[in-house]
Amino acid sequence: MRLGVLDIGSNTVHLLVVDARVGGAPIPAASHKRELRLAEHLEADGRMSRKGIDALVDMVASSKEFAEDTGCAEMLPFVTSALREASNCDEVIAEVERKTGVALRVLSGQDEARATFLAVRRWYGWSAGTLSVFDIGGGSLEIAAGPDEDPEVALSVPVGAGRMARRFGGKDVTALRRHVRAEIGSVIGEVLRRGPFDRSVATSKTFRTLGRITGTAPAADGPYVPRVLRREALSEAVERIAKMKPAERTQLPGVSDGRAPQLLAGAVVAESVMELAGMEALQICPWALREGIILNHLDHLDYFNGNGVGVEATH
Numbered sequence: 001m002r003l004g005v006l007d008i009g010s011n012t013v014h015l016l017v018v019d020a021r022v023g024g025a026p027i028p029a030a031s032h033k034r035e036l037r038l039a040e041h042l043e044a045d046g047r048m049s050r051k052g053i054d055a056l057v058d059m060v061a062s063s064k065e066f067a068e069d070t071g072c073a074e075m076l077p078f079v080t081s082a083l084r085e086a087s088n089c090d091e092v093i094a095e096v097e098r099k100t101g102v103a104l105r106v107l108s109g110q111d112e113a114r115a116t117f118l119a120v121r122r123w124y125g126w127s128a129g130t131l132s133v134f135d136i137g138g139g140s141l142e143i144a145a146g147p148d149e150d151p152e153v154a155l156s157v158p159v160g161a162g163r164m165a166r167r168f169g170g171k172d173v174t175a176l177r178r179h180v181r182a183e184i185g186s187v188i189g190e191v192l193r194r195g196p197f198d199r200s201v202a203t204s205k206t207f208r209t210l211g212r213i214t215g216t217a218p219a220a221d222g223p224y225v226p227r228v229l230r231r232e233a234l235s236e237a238v239e240r241i242a243k244m245k246p247a248e249r250t251q252l253p254g255v256s257d258g259r260a261p262q263l264l265a266g267a268v269v270a271e272s273v274m275e276l277a278g279m280e281a282l283q284i285c286p287w288a289l290r291e292g293i294i295l296n297h298l299d300h301l302d303y304f305n306g307n308g309v310g311v312e313a314t315h
Contacts, residue, residue, distance in 0.1 A: 004067040005290045006077035010039040010138025010162050015063040016290050017070050022301050026294045032066040035258045038082040046087035061100045078105045081139030109156020115292030117144035117151040120201050123287045129198025136206040138162035145194040152194050159183050161206050161266030180272045188276045200279050203288035206266040211284045212254035213237050223286040230281045231274045238267045
């Protein structure tokens, strides 16, 4: 079946269309995305602004049309930290559904960590042993760990790359680093108690970009090429990025205009979590939250019709 997963994040709204079947890997078929930067539309009182709501409604409507045009049997829409934290979140979701017919699901930070962990587990398989997984988003850092498909610990720390960039800018790296380490340090012990880990993994655009800057293979080489982010190379990159203006960062491999302003903050978060967790390297997984949402959905399709298409369980 063809499924669409609509990820409404702090920076980008991304509809990923995949061909999926129970027991198989979801295969990307099409993509539709737009940088809305919803987190920047949160007003002083915590409400999502009118401009932000209108942009979201327009993008959801556009995504619904795209999903229909590409033959999606179903669209799985969800929202993460930016809209989740808006004081008028319920009102926004109701307006989106009223105007587009799309009912958005709010994921908690722990939900995000669990779904991402599931995706990583399925990518590497049981032979990977006990996993620790790290995912830097726009609003938060998700951490999960354990030996199974459902992690023993799933945490969300409010130190996302976009959030930290807005709070600290690019001028006071020392204050940024101290804040990030204090936040991560308050929870990292809960993760490390689940160790030792057989494999430590990073997911998300931020980690992929940092990997690219430090020498990993480009996306054009395909998803099966091993990619590893090493802490020593990352620390060197942090020093280099801190001296660059956002416009100069776009000359680095894999850095877009939209991501450049938050690149330093994301790099500091990545460096901090690796140091506090005592990890010299993280393997970069091509699957993350969106794939986890799809896999979880497929897990609830527990038998097949005559065409080999999953049918939702009724028992």
